[in-house]
Amino acid sequence: MQVEQKMEQMLAEAVSMQATDIHLMPKTNGYLMKMRTGGQLSKSDSFSIREGERLIAYLKFTASMDIGEKRKPQSGSFRQLINGLPLSLRISTLPAVPHKESLVIRILPQEHVPSLSELTLFPYTAKKLTSLLNHSNGLILLSGPTGSGKSTTLYSMIQHCAATLNKHVIMLEDPVEKQQDSFVQIQVNEKAGITYSSGLKAILRHDPDVIMVGEIRDEETARAAVKSALTGHLVLSTIHARDADGVIGRLIELGVSRHEITQTITGITAQRLVRILCPECGTSCKEGCTQKIRQAIICELLAGQALKEVAEGRTLSTYKRLKDELRKGVAYGFITYEEWSRWHFGEEAVSEK
Incomplete structure (x- = not known):
């Protein structure tokens, strides 16, 4: 072959x-x-x-x-x-x-960008995420482990900005993951001189309403994203951190001051991708089932006064919000006890070290 x-x-x-x-x-x-x-x-x-x-x-x-x-x-x-x-x-x-x-x-x-209501396990989570997009400026960061659906959530939020809110969206990625006609997409190409920093500078001259940066992975990208938010644009990006509170520490590690964090961050999310029960077959889908076991997002959101207190170092929360979401999923029959244990005990083990 x-x-x-x-x-x-x-x-x-x-x-x-x-x-x-x-x-x-x-x-x-x-x-x-x-x-x-x-x-x-x-x-x-x-x-x-x-x-x-x-x-x-x-x-x-x-x-x-x-x-x-x-x-x-x-x-x-x-x-x-x-x-x-x-x-x-x-x-x-x-x-x-x-x-x-x-x-x-x-x-x-590529054929379909799912809406936030399709992605999230609970409807109120989609409403909270959508409400963040009504801000005209600021920095919205999505965090979570690799494979937790951050990029899919990010694309869904960007699609909402372009299609529903009718905003001019420009995206800077490395590489471009989903090619869409609703917004302008730029791929990082260091050989051609297009880095995250130089790309963001060029984007600011292109009259954007919303800027999406694929991932904040180093000091240069963090500084450029913060600077873009400070100039009056809404910036969305992903960042690797254990939870929403950990994003603050990660930004400080990358050279962003607490003052800049309080001035720019509009919201921080931490999400997990959980396996949910098939409504027809239960835990295991039977042969020929059209539903199939799929996954959904549970999410903790840090915004408003709680975000301000964490950003200023006055308080530090725990995994409690994510655990509460998991418990609720089990109580409503969306998630198995085994799935709850997989995340709950894994996080407990981490916090005990």
């Missing part, structure tokens, strides 16, 4: 399984493919060393990555049509020993 056909077969299988990620993991005698479905990894297939290396090289080439560079991490993206469904595929590679690469594909369907 040709490598292109193998890739299409792999992606078709992932789509049928409603997978969000595909992992190609190097082993001593070959490569192992795993797929993440509903937040869980499951073994799917295995390849010889030659098949795995050819597949990785083809994916890197298609994503405009350097196929000869195996010693450094790389990232890229491309679009692919599978069974009539347009997909955006985000590719990430890491060097692994001995002299091999590990590759992960993030699968992002």
Whole structure:
């Protein structure tokens, strides 16, 4: 089988399984493919060393990555049509020993940006997130662990700004994940001189109402995002932190002062992606079920007076808000006790260290 056909077969299988990620993991005698479905990894297939290396090289080439560079991490993206469904595929590679690469594909369907009410477990969460978008300026940050749906939530909020609020939205990403016609999208290209900092400077001259920065990952990006918010624009971005309170500490680590935080931050969210029960079958979907077990977002939101107190260092909250959301999900029959335990005890273990 040709490598292109193998890739299409792999992606078709992932789509049928409603997978969000595909992992190609190097082993001593070959490569192992795993797929993440509903937040869980499951073994799917295995390849010889030659098949795995050819597949990785083809994916890197298609994503405009350097196929000869195996010693450094790389990232890229491309679009692919599978069974009539347009997909955006985000590719990430890491060097692994001995002299091999590990590759992960993030699968992002393009045909539909779900609304906040579709994403969130509770309707009031969508209303709170939507209310943040009514601000004309400030910085809104979404946090949570990898794979918690931050990017999807961010796109949904941006779509609301463009379609419902009729605002001019410009996005700066590395790489562009979902290509949409509702807003202007710019991809970071350091070789061409388009960094997060220079890109944001150019965006400010382009009369934006809302600016989206893919991720605040370093001091330069943090400073540029804060400066954009201070100039009277609404800025949305993601940041890696354990919870909403932890975002404040992360920004301080990146050189943002508490005064700038209190002047710019409009809201901070921390979200988790939880598996919810199928309304027809219960925990496990039966064969032929059209519902399928899916995931939803539970979210804690830090805004208003509570945000001000945390930003000024006067108080420090805990995981209580997220735990309350989980308990409520169990009480209403949306979440299993096992799913509650998975998050609850995991966070308890972290807090005890």
